[in-house]
Amino acid sequence: MALFVTCLADVFRPSVAFASLALLKAAGCRVSVPRAQTCCGQPGYNSGDYRGAGDVARRVIAMFESADYVVAPSGSCAGMIVKHYPRLLEGEWKERAQALASRTFEITAFLTDVMPLPAGDRTPDTALTNRKVAYHDSCAGLRELNIREQPRALLRERAGVQALELEKRDVCCGFGGTFCAKMPEISATMASEKLRDTIDSGADMLVGGDLGCLLSLAGRASREGIDLEFRHVVELIHDHRSGQGIGAGPANGAGRQ
Amino acid sequence: MKQTSATFLQNAHDAMLQPERSMNRQRLGTLMPQLRDSGVASFGDFDALRAHVSEVRTHTLDHLDHYLDSYVKQATQNGNEVHFARDGDELNRLVSDICQRHEARQVVKGKSMVTEETALNDHLIAEGYQVTETDLGEYILQEAGETPSHIVGPALHKPEAEIRELFLDRHDLGDRELGDAAALVAEARGLLRQRFLDADVGIIGANALIADSGYSVLVTNEGNGDLCANLPPVLIVCTTLERLLPRFADATDLLRLLARSATGQPISCYSTLYSGPRRDGEEDGPLETHIILLDNRRTDILASDYRDMLHCVRCGACLNHCPVYVAAGGHAYGWVYPGPMGSILTPLLTSLDESHDLPNACTACGRCEEVCPANIALPDLLRDLRHEELLAQLSPRRWRMGMRAHAWLLTTPGLYRRLTALAVRSLTWLARGRGSLARLPFAKxxxxxxxxxxxxxxxxxxxQYNSLRKSRHGR
Known part of the structure; x- marks a missing residue:
């Protein structure tokens, strides 16, 4: 199978990609990381640049379609490939997009529904036992890919964490890709609501499956002076002790396994 | 109604500065989805009904000529006069002509977004008629000189205290006190009752038009629509072509979707069928009835890729579930229809040029599509409008150039790799060990x-990955 690293993990959070690699290997996969990959093209697509996004999509399809499975540590990027590439492309490319879509998964869904991790090969991290962790459903994962229980089950079974639920768990956090740059004030209002909801849940850590949401929320929390730790869900499932939370300072030898 | 969609961001900024109204919106943004969810959950197979109605409406629009013909024939046979209005001005003129013919002075209106669209009130008032909105929310707004912020609950943005202030200011109260919400409602009801009795012309909208009987259907929760329709001697129904449905059974299916999606109610308090004027021997009902079918670019939408928007039932669920609407409020959108449906309809019914921020007021979260009783792929249509915006070069030039450069960079991996490496090193250097940066020159x-x-x-x-691979192969 092939790992779709995602541009945000590549740049902001390599430990997410390293944790994904390790988890996929633990599940028994032979993982390749196509070297020429860049990004799924969603920012342009959502800004209405269908031509540019189409160029990116064709490139991704050609690069990844030889793999049995494509896995991304992001519901948003996986959703782009699964739901939007087939909508964007025509003719032969549409068929190739549909074929790739049927083999593309977000990582927690893949590790639950397709290639489950072997039971009992990891003891829950004791550093997490006293933490209160809430889970943030990203919209694309939730509504485009129906991801809801998978990350919670993995957190429970692999990290010994019973995720706290946010009252408005199906409401967007305000990231929205280019939206947060085009309409920063509205976006920040939405982020503040999500942070308030997180604090009200009693959590001291918010985990999620999409770095976009997490970076945006971490940035807003930092601006508001809110003390919360932000992590991608694979960091907890794999190894919580790799460095600090998102936006909390440099990691110590981040992610190297 | 003066359109201010062009200043959406400033409008939203102003709205978010009002703490009481903002908190009120957040409260409703939680409450309304809860009501809708419980209404839908108690129905059984909501999705199946939604799919069925969607098919019926697709069929109706595909054969609009046939159903329109049948409707007009039947409605005329029932004694109604049916008119067509190409645009808002034409509708307004038709209404004032009817009023003039009857030497009317006083007009009462039920809630009608179509007449908001044509700014009928302004027109009639300018012609010298006394116009009274009789939906409680609309009445409050008319007294306050404000516009609706929501298509179902037009005055949802106004806290109770503001409404009390307004009535204290505008009504001759004498010794009466306006202690609680019930007293406010009673106050408005008392005043409106006399207006119904005095009115020469009643104006209402329609939720559905039934082709095989020529009847129109209206739902309200206050019964004001029925009073507007039955007490004055003349009734005018102002509505649009896409409300057509083949049979009565289709309309009842639609009403089940509509009420649950709007407020979670299994059925609205009043659902009324209007056939036409009073018949010989009948004791009540209007003596003369008119139906005005407004086009206002809807036939253009029918012929376009945005045709699915004509399935919209005006339930307001997409507003209630949209976090951008909840944050910014309905007035920010600057015209009649706010929220996701409004961000599509406003550019289509006015101009994309005047409203090109609206399709961008969307995080593509997909919640509106999930709850839309008409199964409209709202996020896709909003994205398509952004595509049109790009083709028409309406977005800022730096955005367009940036986007083109981005797409090119993503297909040029060697350069992409070097630039991301440089960016990461620069950002790390700028952060100097802190977790985040407060300011960035290129990300204002x-x-x-x-x-x-x-x-x-x-x-x-x-x-990192490549270095690891190299060092392993080196061993």
Missing amino acids: GWSAARDFPAPESANTFMH
Whole structure:
């Protein structure tokens, strides 16, 4: 199978990609990381640049379609490939997009529904036992890919964490890709609501499956002076002790396994 | 109604500065989805009904000529006069002509977004008629000189205290006190009752038009629509072509979707069928009835890729579930229809040029599509409008150039790799060990409201991964 690293993990959070690699290997996969990959093209697509996004999509399809499975540590990027590439492309490319879509998964869904991790090969991290962790459903994962229980089950079974639920768990956090740059004030209002909801849940850590949401929320929390730790869900499932939370300072030898 | 969609961001900014109204919106943004969810959950197979109605409406629009013909024939046979209005001005003129013919002085109106669209009130008042909105929310707004912020609950933005202030200011109260919400309602009811009795002409809208009987259907929760329709001697129904449905049974299916989606009610308090004027021997009902079918670019929409928007039932669920609507409020959208449906309809019914921020007021979260009783792929249509915006070069030039450069960069991996490596090193250097940056010269939009989280490492994943592979192969 092939790992779709995602541009945000590549740049902001390599430990997410390293944790994904390790988890996929633990599940028994032979993982390749196509070297020429860049990004799924969603920012342009959502800004209405269908031509540019189409160029990116064709490139991704050609690069990844030889793999049995494509896995991304992001519901948003996986959703782009699964739901939007087939909508964007025509003719032969549409068929190739549909074929790739049927083999593309977000990582927690893949590790639950397709290639489950072997039971009992990891003891829950004791550093997490006293933490209160809430889970943030990203919209694309939730509504485009129906991801809801998978990350919670993995957190429970692999990290010994019973995720706290946010009252408005199906409401967007305000990231929205280019939206947060085009309409920063509205976006920040939405982020503040999500942070308030997180604090009200009693959590001291918010985990999620999409770095976009997490970076945006971490940035807003930092601006508001809110003390919360932000992590991608694979960091907890794999190894919580790799460095600090998102936006909390440099990691110590981040992610190297 | 003066359109201010062009200043959406400023409108939203102003709205978010009002703490009481903002908190009120957040409260409704939680409550309304809860009501809708419980209404839908108690129905059984809501999705099946939604799919069925969607098919019926697709069929009706595909054969609009046939059903329109049948409707007009039947409605005329029932004694109605049916008129067509190409645009808002034509509708307004038709209404004032009818009023003039009857030497009317007083007009009462039920809630009608179509007449908001044509700014009928302004027109009639300018012609010297006394016009009274009789839906409680609309009445409050008319007294306050405001416009609706929501298509179902037009005055949802107004806290109770503001409404009390308004009535104290505008009504001759004598010794009466307006202690609680019930007293406010009673106050408005008392005043409106006399207006119904005095009115020469009643104006209402329609939720459905039934082709095989020529009847129109209206739902209200206050019964004001029925009073407007039955007490004055003349009734005018102002509505649009896409409300057509083949049979009565189709309309009842639609009403089940509509009420649950709007307020979670299994059925609205009043659902009324209007056939036409009073018949010989009948004791009540209007003596003369008119139906005005407004086009106002709807036939253009029918012929366009946005045709599905004509399935919209005006339930307001997409507004209630949209976090941008909840944050910014309905007035920010600057015209009649706010929220996701409004961000599509406003450019289509006015101009994209005047409203090109609206299709961007969307995080593509998909919640509106999930709850839309008409199964409209709202996020896709909003994205398509952004595509049109790009083709028409309406977005800022730096955005367009940036987007083109981005797409090119994503298909040029060697350069992409070098630039991301450089960016990561620069950001890490700028952060100097802090977790995030307060300001970034090239990301003003972001850093206006958030700090910028620094990368966790001075090297990209790809760089680290390649170095690891090389060192392993070297061994």
